[in-house]
Amino acid sequence: MEYTQLGETGLTVSVAGLGCGGGSRLGMNRGLSTAESVALVRTAMDLGVNYLDTAAVYGTEGIVGEAIESVPRDEIFVATKATIRKGMELLPVEDVLASLDNSLRTLGTDYVDVFQFHAVPPALYDRIREEYAPALLREKEKGKLRHLGLTETPPNDPAGEMLIKASRDPVWEVIMLGFHMMHQVARRNCFPGTMENGIGTVLMFVVRSIFSIPGRLEETMASLAAEGKVPDWLAEGEGPLDFLIHEGGAESVIDAAYRYARHEPGTDVILFGTGVEEHLRTNLASILKPPLPAEDVAKLNELFNHLEGVGLDLPEKRTG
Ligand SMILES: NC(=O)c1ccc[n+]([C@@H]2O[C@H](COP(=O)([O-])OP(=O)(O)OC[C@H]3O[C@@H](n4cnc5c(N)ncnc54)[C@H](OP(=O)(O)O)[C@@H]3O)[C@@H](O)[C@H]2O)c1
Numbered sequence: 001m002e003y004t005q006l007g008e009t010g011l012t013v014s015v016a017g018l019g020c021g022g023g024s025r026l027g028m029n030r031g032l033s034t035a036e037s038v039a040l041v042r043t044a045m046d047l048g049v050n051y052l053d054t055a056a057v058y059g060t061e062g063i064v065g066e067a068i069e070s071v072p073r074d075e076i077f078v079a080t081k082a083t084i085r086k087g088m089e090l091l092p093v094e095d096v097l098a099s100l101d102n103s104l105r106t107l108g109t110d111y112v113d114v115f116q117f118h119a120v121p122p123a124l125y126d127r128i129r130e131e132y133a134p135a136l137l138r139e140k141e142k143g144k145l146r147h148l149g150l151t152e153t154p155p156n157d158p159a160g161e162m163l164i165k166a167s168r169d170p171v172w173e174v175i176m177l178g179f180h181m182m183h184q185v186a187r188r189n190c191f192p193g194t195m196e197n198g199i200g201t202v203l204m205f206v207v208r209s210i211f212s213i214p215g216r217l218e219e220t221m222a223s224l225a226a227e228g229k230v231p232d233w234l235a236e237g238e239g240p241l242d243f244l245i246h247e248g249g250a251e252s253v254i255d256a257a258y259r260y261a262r263h264e265p266g267t268d269v270i271l272f273g274t275g276v277e278e279h280l281r282t283n284l285a286s287i288l289k290p291p292l293p294a295e296d297v298a299k300l301n302e303l304f305n306h307l308e309g310v311g312l313d314l315p316e317k318r319t320g
Contacts, residue, residue, distance in 0.1 A: 001048025002288060006268050007200030009147045009173050011077055011113060015262065016287040017051035017202060018044045018280075019273030021058035023209065027275025034063060041067035043277060045076065047284055051269050053176070053202065054107075055081035055118055056099045065108040078107060079174070079202070081118035081151060084132070090124055093135050100136070100144060114174050115145035119153035122161040133171055147200075149174030154205055158309025160185040167193025178205035179267070181241070181260050181300050182220075182310040191266030202269040206261040207283075210311030211253050217241065220310060230303060244296050251286075258286035260300060 006013045018041065020026050026037040041052065041064060054064045061080060068076050082099035084091055100115060115136060117128050128150065136148055149172050152162050166172055167190045175194060179186045183205065194201050210216050217240060225235035234240045241253050250256035262270050272283040291297065304310075 001050075001284075003050075004268055005200075006051075006077075006114075006147075006202075007173060007194065008198035009114075009200050011147070011200075013051045013077055013200075013269055014049045015268070015270060016049055016284050017053055017079075017269040017271045018049050019204065019271035020052060020054040020060040020064055022204070022273035023212075024273045024275040025058055026060050026063055026273075028060065028063075030275045032275055034066070037063045037275070038067045040275065040277060040280065042070060044280060044284075045071060047281070049284070050075065051077045051079065051202075053079045053271055055083075055116075056103055057081075057083050057118065061103055061106040065106060069108070073109065077113040078109065079114035079116065079149075080107065080112050081116040084117050084120065084128060085124060088121065088123060090127060090132075093132050096132060097135060097139065100139060104144060111143055112145050114147045114149050115139075116148075116174065116176060117150040119156070120150050120162055120166075121153050121156050122165075125162050125165055129165075129169065129171065137171075147173040149176065149200070149202075151176035151204075152178065154178035154183070154309075154312040155314055158185075158312055160189050160308075163190040164193075167191075167199060168197065170197040170199065172199055174200040174202060176202040176204055176271075178312060179203050179261055179264065180206050180208070180211070180311060181257055182210065182304045182307055183312060184301065184305050185308055186266075187264065187305075191264070195266050200268050201266060202271060203261050203267055204271050205312060206270055207254055207257050207272065208311060209313050211257045217253070224307070224310065229307060234303070243299070244292065249293055249296055254283070255286040255289070256292060256296070258283060259289050259292050260297065262287050263291035263297075 221234045221240045224230040244250045244256040
């Protein structure tokens with residue numbers, strides 16, 4: 001495993017972090033037992049993963065709590081999140097504080113390393129910053145959390161507007177954001193700010209459905225070509241991104257996706273979510289590989305840098 005600094009938090013984190021939500025929820029969505037999901041987390045930890053990303057809403061905090069019982073608490077970093085809204089209505093701040101307390105109970109720990117406001121849309125950002133962040137900073141003084149952060153909601157904010165403000169405000173020690181080969185918005189509106197302000201970055205949506213569900217990439221390319229947003233040749237035939245797969249290049253589109261994100265300047269932790277041990281192992285291997293060849297990165301940037309909101313679907317249940 002390789003380790004890096006998470007912004008200026010002082011946390012030395014694995015470059016690969018285990019996502020405990022998404023379409024897999026540690027395999028819960030495909031019917032894994034609690035014991036099997038706990039074993040999956042432990043396998044990740046045995047392979048050097050020390051950053052676990054969960055949330056109150058995922059229903060996986062209990063699994064994470066059970067898995068981390070086997071390691072000294074200061075050797076693992078647990079990030080969780082509280083739901084802040086119902087639709088576009090903010091929940092009372094008391095609910096967010098209660099969510100933190102409940103997360104601590106469910107995780108069986110006295111503190112979380114990173115606490116985040118979950119899925120903050122642009123319209124609610126200012127109130128979260130002005131009214132809710134101070135309340136959580138008081139909880140930080142009590143020792144319930146070590147670092148405060150927030151996550152964006154890419155499906156509701158495809159242009160990443162919230163990130164423009166958040167990445168310039170050092171009150172946030174960690175920001176979780178969506179970034180992938182065909183959604184490169186953060187290069188413009190997030191990484192410059194996070195790098196300047198020492199804010200740690202945790203990436204989600206690096207693979208998600210567009211690169212993992214067969215046929216999804218072809219469908220997406222067909223729509224984008226019809227709208228004139230990508231060249232027609234990308235919509236002709238199967239495997240539009242297979243030009244990335246060659247000797248000295250990527251082994252698969254998923255391998256390319258992880259390597260592309262991992263080596264983007266400004267990224268600290270790449271999250272991957274899975275309920276399948278084989279995926280866990282191959283994803284870790286990809287995240288630890290060298291960058292894609294420079295010509296391939298340049299081609300991805302030239303083809304897709306202008307796109308916004310591609311491949312930002314809500315989680316889909318995995319079966320089989
Ligand atoms: N707003 C937010 O705060 C927010 C939103 C979304 C996600 N997240 C966090 O980010 C983490 C990452 O989630 P994500 O939705 O970005 O994507 P993801 O869960 O990492 O990946 C999407 C899907 O790809 C499949 N997959 C993974 N590796 C694969 C492989 N090697 N081959 C084939 N299929 C593979 C997984 O299903 P299998 O089980 O079949 O492997 C998974 O369900 C989540 O777990 C969560 O912790 C946060």
